[in-house]
Amino acid sequence: MHVDFYERVWMWGAGATIALFLGATAFAAYSQGRLPPSHIETIDPQAVWTDQRFADRGVVANSDGSYTVTMIALMFAFQPNEIRIPAGSPVTFRMSSSDVVHGFQIVGTNGNTMVIPGYVSQFTMSFDDPGEYLIVCNEYCGLGHHSMYGKLIVERGAQ
Numbered sequence: 001m002h003v004d005f006y007e008r009v010w011m012w013g014a015g016a017t018i019a020l021f022l023g024a025t026a027f028a029a030y031s032q033g034r035l036p037p038s039h040i041e042t043i044d045p046q047a048v049w050t051d052q053r054f055a056d057r058g059v060v061a062n063s064d065g066s067y068t069v070t071m072i073a074l075m076f077a078f079q080p081n082e083i084r085i086p087a088g089s090p091v092t093f094r095m096s097s098s099d100v101v102h103g104f105q106i107v108g109t110n111g112n113t114m115v116i117p118g119y120v121s122q123f124t125m126s127f128d129d130p131g132e133y134l135i136v137c138n139e140y141c142g143l144g145h146h147s148m149y150g151k152l153i154v155e156r157g158a159q
């Protein structure tokens, strides 16, 4: 079969680009450990407000210097709505939804997760820059979706 020279160049070019992208993805995933959060923990979505794991909402300082933030997402707010944490320490966010799917995005950072009824969403990150960060819901959850936001205040840490 005759394939025109330029046709062949484009075919190899397209193939090489795909191989490059797949290779970059595989490299990032397996060599750099850049995998999506894989925390799997379920919860009865009807009982989020009475579940012991969500009884103490807010910020808890752990003995190893890290922090745990526990929140419930609901139409149309985060509970609690304002969080204060020190800069530089690892913070584990744990949250669940008591109604529909919500989003949790800390604007201007990598902090971003879906909050799905029936599951506990969890991720850990730290904040180097003190300041006020806006938290928004980035999954359409109803008529008040645009008014669902909170505030994260990163205070100058001890270190």
Ligand code: CUA
Pocket (backbone or CB within 6 Å): 074, 075, 076, 101, 102, 103, 137, 138, 139, 140, 141, 142, 144, 145, 146, 148
């Ligand atoms: Cu909650 Cu949009």
